[in-house]
Amino acid sequence: MRLLIANANTTEAITQRCADAARAAAAPGTAIIPxxxxxxxxxxxxxxxxxxxxxxxxxxxAQHAGQVEGVLLAVSHDTALEAARQLMPCPVVGMTEAALFGACFLGARFGLVTFGGVETYRERIAAHGLTSRCASLVGLDVTPQDSLRDPDGVARQVLDGIQRAVTExxxxxxxxxxALAGFGPQLQPQAPVPLLDGIACGVKFLEALxxxxxxxxxxxxxxxxxxRASVNLDPKLAALLRG
Amino acid sequence: MRLLIANANTTEAITQRCADAARAAAAPGTAIIPxxxxxxxxxxxxxxxxxxxxxxxxxxxAQHAGQVEGVLLAVSHDTALEAARQLMPCPVVGMTEAALFGACFLGARFGLVTFGGVETYRERIAAHGLTSRCASLVGLDVTPQDSLRDPDGVARQVLDGIQRAVTExxxxxxxxxxALAGFGPQLQPQAPVPLLDGIACGVKFLEALxxxxxxxxxxxxxxxxxxRASVNLDPKLAALLRG
Amino acid sequence: MRLLIANANTTEAITQRCADAARAAAAPGTAIIPxxxxxxxxxxxxxxxxxxxxxxxxxxxAQHAGQVEGVLLAVSHDTALEAARQLMPCPVVGMTEAALFGACFLGARFGLVTFGGVETYRERIAAHGLTSRCASLVGLDVTPQDSLRDPDGVARQVLDGIQRAVTExxxxxxxxxxALAGFGPQLQPQAPVPLLDGIACGVKFLEALxxxxxxxxxxxxxxxxxxRASVNLDPKLAALLRG
Amino acid sequence: MRLLIANANTTEAITQRCADAARAAAAPGTAIIPxxxxxxxxxxxxxxxxxxxxxxxxxxxAQHAGQVEGVLLAVSHDTALEAARQLMPCPVVGMTEAALFGACFLGARFGLVTFGGVETYRERIAAHGLTSRCASLVGLDVTPQDSLRDPDGVARQVLDGIQRAVTExxxxxxxxxxALAGFGPQLQPQAPVPLLDGIACGVKFLEALxxxxxxxxxxxxxxxxxxRASVNLDPKLAALLRG
Amino acid sequence: MRLLIANANTTEAITQRCADAARAAAAPGTAIIPxxxxxxxxxxxxxxxxxxxxxxxxxxxAQHAGQVEGVLLAVSHDTALEAARQLMPCPVVGMTEAALFGACFLGARFGLVTFGGVETYRERIAAHGLTSRCASLVGLDVTPQDSLRDPDGVARQVLDGIQRAVTExxxxxxxxxxALAGFGPQLQPQAPVPLLDGIACGVKFLEALxxxxxxxxxxxxxxxxxxRASVNLDPKLAALLRG
Amino acid sequence: MRLLIANANTTEAITQRCADAARAAAAPGTAIIPxxxxxxxxxxxxxxxxxxxxxxxxxxxAQHAGQVEGVLLAVSHDTALEAARQLMPCPVVGMTEAALFGACFLGARFGLVTFGGVETYRERIAAHGLTSRCASLVGLDVTPQDSLRDPDGVARQVLDGIQRAVTExxxxxxxxxxALAGFGPQLQPQAPVPLLDGIACGVKFLEALxxxxxxxxxxxxxxxxxxRASVNLDPKLAALLRG
Known part of the structure; x- marks a missing residue:
């Protein structure tokens, strides 16, 4: 099974990190294509x-249509999720979508911890229709620099955020x-509830689909x-629109 | 991987039918225990x-706690789903829950076709928080006897119900x-959208979890x-409550 | 009028306490059967x-069907409320349901104070469709032991919880x-809003129904x-299912 | 117990009809004051x-404040319900409010049948927070004249409306x-579900409160x-605002 | 264009203050009639x-029907808004309604800061169907006396309230x-988001309508x-009801 | 005042038609830039x-940022509305957004009639938080060819759709x-409620903002x-992201 791990950011390093996480979660016969x-x-x-x-x-x-059996959108915004689902001839899953549904399979209500603002996630959760199952959104005031400078302090903040979500x-x-992906495995032993990672959830649910x-x-x-006619688009994308 | 296919009805024949469907969906290494x-x-x-x-x-x-890696509730009501999830030391998935989230992975809104009344499903969908993603509930006035006497006529009714859901x-x-389980594979070639079966979805998502x-x-x-103390319960169930 | 006060816990002392509260609320001609x-x-x-x-x-x-004119479920979870309503040939009211509707008759939004977690109540309120009328759920970190050891301190905490709900x-x-039943009458003189007790509300609304x-x-x-056919059930329950 | 049956229309005949219905529902010791x-x-x-x-x-x-133990608003719009509740030193119930909560005590979802448009009721139901419990609003195209000219035909239409609500x-x-008040008792024997009348529900719930x-x-x-200061108001109303 | 600025309070000074604000916002050809x-x-x-x-x-x-092209309800409760809209032969806008829709045109979610309780606004927002777009309701414990005695302190509190709404x-x-009307222009330079005034929004949207x-x-x-027949009403109001 | 009428389709003729409609609605001092x-x-x-x-x-x-005072998105999908609002230094309004809010200013609930499917509009209405104010979505099975071949027949269908929405x-x-833009002025004399056009509403509300x-x-x-750093983007767009 060939799964495309499609980043929506242009930073290659993020793609590679996501691909590594995907490979760690993938079943033996699953090939990960970043x-x-x-x-x-x-x-x-x-x-x-x-x-x-x-x-x-x-x-x-569009460059990969027909060459993969599934697509994981490796971007927390689930960018263009339903358009991708429409366009591609195979299942498409968003990493935040996968984590949300995974959490719903495990409990009555879920929480989410992130760095920075939470409005993106609030909107994603509402778009998926899951607002009533969200108990808590915790936005930590942590920058990427903080993570590098004081990883233990940041880990403590994340754990506090997890505990706050559980209390709520x-x-x-x-x-x-x-940015939070690595903290799940690290903090799980100390956390009072399961911690969900969108890439791992996404790979497993995609394999299922x-x-x-x-x-x-x-x-x-x-x-x-x-x-559908268009102008000045990439030829392969334009071809998919023409059907 | 050992998965328990737990019926909540006492009709053994239904259990066997569900187990057969589960085996058909299971991955090679998955054992199905009805x-x-x-x-x-x-x-x-x-x-x-x-x-x-x-x-x-x-x-x-309670008789199987600790002896299986996952539980699929093979009952359309998702009977006692969250209690089972609390009680068992492994993942638990309901067959309707699985079909609902499977449908959410495939489209913006879903429909559901069933024989008889739809209130049970309306309540399940609301309990899962997915009311806003439900486009259509179609309850067909079909009895089990009808299915035996006029299978082709019933199949046409089901297909009409599917088309009505799509139109909505x-x-x-x-x-x-x-009762509708067999119609999915049979009608899929003529249906304009994917048809989801709770047992198949349940097995795959359970394997993922x-x-x-x-x-x-x-x-x-x-x-x-x-x-938790109790009186006059089955010893294994009482033991699980004591923890 | 004969009203059954049906506990869902097996602790006889709780049944008696609820029955006493029910008798205190009942009209002269109402008999309370615990x-x-x-x-x-x-x-x-x-x-x-x-x-x-x-x-x-x-x-x-099922042991009392046909022998009582109404049933009050004397359990804060409104356990099996709608199934009981279906099964019994008389009105059935849940004690939390009764308190919620009573509160709706008195004000625009209500609050609820309890010992321990509030998720049960959140789910009950949602199941009754009243989420938009709930202003505040206050879960106090109080154990039964606390109530015995420091009743005045616990009463102050409850009053603080009431005030917090009013502020919200x-x-x-x-x-x-x-566990909170006794505090209503005790704290009402100091409370800025009416305090509702599920047993009293339940008895009065049941008499009305x-x-x-x-x-x-x-x-x-x-x-x-x-x-409806069944196996290995209590004969009277099985008889009710057969109709 | 003295209950005020307060009409909000100025048609005395409606007041009398409501008062008669209230007397029929009232307990022996309850005096009805139209x-x-x-x-x-x-x-x-x-x-x-x-x-x-x-x-x-x-x-x-305001003319009756302090002279009655409860107020039933005998108007289907629940006119000024929460303001009346604020102003009066006794419980106040609206007739539609009472019927809605009465219906909620009897089933999972309710329907409503009326003559003419249904938007008033849709808004009342939403204002009470009960939208999710409303299965069906049926507005029959019937005028008061129709009721006089062809009472049997109108009764059949009402019964059809009831059945439609049940089907939904x-x-x-x-x-x-x-206008529909009289049909409840008349059609109940033929109706497949309980039919609720706001005046009867209102009197009983008011007695309970x-x-x-x-x-x-x-x-x-x-x-x-x-x-609260005011100008050019009725003296008793102004006095209540001053407190 | 003649716009009626209709106060619902009987305090003439408030009417004048609202009319002044309306004139400041009005286009050159717009006449403001308080x-x-x-x-x-x-x-x-x-x-x-x-x-x-x-x-x-x-x-x-009713005294102004037919003599103005539009009506702005200069009262934060949007008092009788839909009834006014029904009655008058011209567009009618409520000042809170206008501010809410204005805020929706500017951002994904809005906040509201007021003196005293927030329930009125919560209910208005729900009545307009905009609950999901409300991020924050901030009720400041400030009296009119406070505003006179310590205007700078009150301004700081308002700014803190604005910042809290933005954080949420x-x-x-x-x-x-x-009471808050004057603070908008004063605090806008220090505020991190646009501040909306109902009178200004109301005048502009009314001109648009x-x-x-x-x-x-x-x-x-x-x-x-x-x-529609009535008794003892102002003749012009009664005439409008008759049509 | 310079208003940009920004089409999101690449068909110049649609842009011109929208610009014409915008000019018809614009105030004397407003310049329309397609x-x-x-x-x-x-x-x-x-x-x-x-x-x-x-x-x-x-x-x-991005080509027009700083050169216009307001932007109207002349596309029924309100394409990229909130991103445009974030990016541009002036007010931005979507044409469907404007029509929806305009309708809310005129009545309690609104309807919408369109050619083809209604899911896009359902999603837009939900995204704006206005689901509870939508009474009816009517999708007519009409193609652009039909409009050319049988304009009168299509007009009758639109009027029927309007009446259906009013009935609901x-x-x-x-x-x-x-495609429906022209029908508003044509059918208004026969329609029982106001008909709203997104371009006209958008121009007027934009002027107000x-x-x-x-x-x-x-x-x-x-x-x-x-x-914000980016790669391979249009220089002006990249410059706006950099801030």
Missing amino acids: ATPRFGPEVISTRAENIIAGHALLELL GADAVIMGGA VALNLPKPTQGSLAPPRG | ATPRFGPEVISTRAENIIAGHALLELL GADAVIMGGA VALNLPKPTQGSLAPPRG | ATPRFGPEVISTRAENIIAGHALLELL GADAVIMGGA VALNLPKPTQGSLAPPRG | ATPRFGPEVISTRAENIIAGHALLELL GADAVIMGGA VALNLPKPTQGSLAPPRG | ATPRFGPEVISTRAENIIAGHALLELL GADAVIMGGA VALNLPKPTQGSLAPPRG | ATPRFGPEVISTRAENIIAGHALLELL GADAVIMGGA VALNLPKPTQGSLAPPRG
């Missing part, structure tokens, strides 16, 4: 960057964003584009 | 029966209940019972 | 216990759970079971 | 009339508005007005 | 006062109520009253 | 196209999408990007 967009923001952290990255991601996916009713806590072997819809808003 | 409760309704179809079956199911699970906005349609190898919570409402 | 289940948890405090108690409660009710917008506050003398439904998910 | 406003619409049927009637109703209530998931059906003997709030938005 | 009700509360601050003021406001509007996710903050020149509905709950 | 993206779909009608057009639109806006509770109806002269946020998710 991919980075040709253009766009180095690291998505604002609304405008996320929109630009959506196009970049679709162009990237979370049965499982999602580690939100690539590929195995279910369901067809794509031919009607409705997720049916693949047919006969 | 189980039927000692007491309770033959076929759950009312609120009172579902409550009784909850106890029967927990007693049944569904990107994927869940075959609700054991077992592979993620996450610990159970030690705090919150899903933490296993400790020191 | 009842305790044959099996199940001594005190329900986890999800698994609540499921088991559901069956125990239905079995208990509550026009009425529910005393959640049997009995007086309305409405028939049970014959269609829909609350219609009594008919022709 | 009251009609001094000014305002003859029959409220638009938004503007309902606002005007709110003032008329509060002025009317209602476990109990509210007869919405004074009076018996609970709870104090009014002294804080929050339902605390009685104190020191 | 109006104060004949009766009712001097300053609405409770539920009962708001109901009385609803009638007073409709009577006031607000992209824009509404200055709630007449008047320019759109859309007809009133002739069907539905906003269609003007026709043939 | 703009069409350099790349992307000719006509957005699928999810994937909408994502691509988001980038195209932001690139287009709409007080105002939005003409959804560019520009006149309010509020600053952009400096904190939160709508604060302009600062210091």
Whole structure:
């Protein structure tokens, strides 16, 4: 089974880190194919960057359409998730989506801990229809520099954030964003609830969906584009739109 | 990997049918262990029966605690789902829960077709927090006898129900209940969207959750019972409550 | 009028305490008949216990079907409420349900104060559809031992919890759970809003429903079971399922 | 116990009809005191009339403050309900509010049948926070003249409306508005679910609330007005605002 | 364009202050016509006062029907908003409504800062259907006396409240109520998000709606009253009800 | 006042039609500046196209940043609305957003009529938080060819759709999408409620917002990007991301 790990940021190092995490989670027969967009923001952290990255991601996916059995969007914003699902002839899963659904399989309500603001996650959770299952969103005031300078202090802050989410009713806590990915395995022994990582969840649920072997819809808003004309797009993307 | 396929009805034939479906979906290394409760309704179809079956199911699970890596509740009501999740030291998934989240991975909104009334499903969908993702609930006025007497006519009704759900906005349609299980594979070639079966989805997501190898919570409402006293219960169930 | 006060815990002392509270609230012509289940948890405090108690409660009710004019579920979880409503040929009210609706009759939004976690109540409130009317859930970190050792200190904590709920917008506050029952009358003189007790509310609303003398439904998910087969159940419960 | 049956329309005949229905439902010791406003619409049927009637109703209530133990708002719009609750030193219940909560005590979801448009009821249900418990709103195209000219035909339409609500998931059906009040008792024998009348429900729940003997709030938005100055108001209403 | 600035309080000074703010916001060709009700509360601050003021406001509007092109309700409760919209032959906007929609045009979620309790605003926001866009409601414990005695201290509190709303996710903050009106322009240079004033927003959106020149509905709950009989009402109001 | 009418489709003719409509609605001093993206779909009608057009639109806006006082997104999907709002130093309004808020200013609930599927609009309405105010979504099975071949027949279908929305509770109806734009003025005389056009509403509300002269946020998710690095983007867009 060939799974595309599609970053929506243009920073190759993030792609590689995600691909490594994906390989660690993948079943023996699963091949992990990392991919980075040709253009766009180095690291998505604002609304405008996320929109630009959506196009970049679709162009990237178009290069791999038909050559992979599944796609994991390795970006915490689940950038262009439903458009990717419509465009690609295989299952597509977002890493935050996967972590959210994974958490729902484990408990009644979930929490999420991240660095920086939480509005992106609030909106993602609402878009997935899961607002009533979210017990707590914890945004820690931690910068990437802090993580390098004082990793133990930052780990303590993350653990405090996890505990706060549990106190507010979370049965499982999602580690939100690539920057927090490493903390899950490190802090799990001390954490009172399971900690979920979007890449690991995404790989496993994608393997499950590929195995279910369901067809794509031919009607409705997720049916693949047919006969759509466009100008000045990447040829492979334009071809997918034409159907 | 040993997965318990736990029926909550006492009808052995239903258990076997579910186990067969589970085996068809399972990965090569997955062993399917069917189980039927000692007491309770033959076929759950009312609120009172579902409550009784909850106890029967927990007693049944208690006989297998520690001997299986995962539990699939092979009952469309997701009977006692969160209690089972609390009680058992392994992942637990409900078959309707699995189909619902599977459908959410495939499209923006889902539909569900079933025989008889839809209130059970409406309540399950609300309990999972997924009301806003439900486009259509279609309850067909079909009895088990109809299915035997006129299978082709019933199949046409099911296909009409699927099309109605799609017209109302569904990107994927869940075959609700054991009685509809066989129709998914049969009607998929003619259906305009993917058709989801709870047993197949349940087995695959359970395999994914077992592979993620996450610990159970030690705090919150899903933490296993400790020191809970009871009277006149099955010894193994009472032992699990004592912790 | 004969009202059954049905405990879902097997602790006889709790049944008696609830029956005493019910008698204090009952109208002159109302007879209070206490009842305790044959099996199940001594005190329900986890999800698994609540499921088991559901069956125990239905079995208990079956012994009294036709001999009482109304049933009050004397258990803060409203255990098996809708199943009991379906099964019994008379009105059935849950004590938390009664307190919630009572609070809605008194103010725009309500609060609830309890000992321990609040998730059970959050879920009950959501199940009753009243989430938007809940201003505040206050879970006090108080054990039964604390209540015995320092009753005045605990009373102060409860009063602080009431005030916190009012500050957060509550026009009425529910005393959640049997352990808090006594505090209502004691603290009412100092409290800025009415304090509601589930047993008192339940008895009065049940008297009202009995007086309305409405028939049970014959269609829909609350219609009594008919022709439902079961195995190894209490004979009277099995008889009710057969209809 | 003295209960005020306060109409918000100025049509005395409606007041008398409501008072008769209230007397039929009242317990032996309950005295029913009918009251009609001094000014305002003859029959409220638009938004503007309902606002005007709110003032008329509060002025009317002010004449009776301290002389009654409870107030039933005998108007299907629950006109000025929360303001009346704030102003009066006794429990206040709205007739539609009472029917809605009565229906919630009897089933999982309710329906409502009325003559004319349903938007008023949709808004009342939302204001009470009960939208998720509403299965069906049925507005019949029937005028008062129709009821006089062809009572049997209208009764059949109402029964069809009840059945439609049940088919859409209602476990109990509210007869919405004074014009439908008589149909409940008439059609109940043929109806598949209980039919609720707001006046009867209102009297019984009001008796229950009076018996609970709870104090009014002294804080929050339902605390009685104190020191509020006004101009050109009825002296008794102005006095209540001053506190 | 003639715009009526209709106060619902009887305090002339408030009307004048609102009219001044309206003139400051109005386009060159817009005439501002202030109006104060004949009766009712001097300053609405409770539920009962708001109901009385609803009638007073409709009577006031009836004096101006046909003589103005638009109406701004200069009262933070949006008193009788939809009834006014039904009654008047021109567009009607509420000042809080205008600020809320203005904030929605500027950001994903909004906050609101006010003096005293926030329940009125919570209910207004819910009535407008905008609950999911409200990030924060901040009620400051400030009296009119405080504002006079320590204006700088109060301004600091308001700024702190604004910052708290932003921290909780607000992209824009509404200055709630007449008492806060002046703080918007004063604090805007120091505030991290736009501050919205209901009078200014109301005037501009009303000018926009008047320019759109859309007809009133002739069907539905906003269609003007026709043939409605009433007793003891102001002649012009009664005439509008008759149609 | 200079307003940019930014199409997100690359079809110049649509841009011109929108610009004409905008000019018809604009105040005397308002200049309308039409703009069409350099790349992307000719006509957005699928999810994937909408994502691509988001980038195209932001690139287009970047060419005009600082040279216009306001931006109207002339695309029914409100493509990239919040990203555009974040990126541009002036107010930005979406045409569907404007029509929705305009409808909310006119009635309690609104309807929408469009050609083809309604899921896009359902999602937009939910994203704006206005689901509870939507009474009816009517998708007519009409193609652009139908409009050319049988304009009268199509007009009758649109009028039927409007009436259906009103019957389902709409007080105002939005003409959804560019294809329906012309029908509003044509059918208004026969329609029972106001018909809203997104371009006209957008121009008027944008003029209102520009006149309010509020600053952009400096904190939160709508604060302009600062210091964001990117690769292979249009220089002006990259410059805006850098801040």
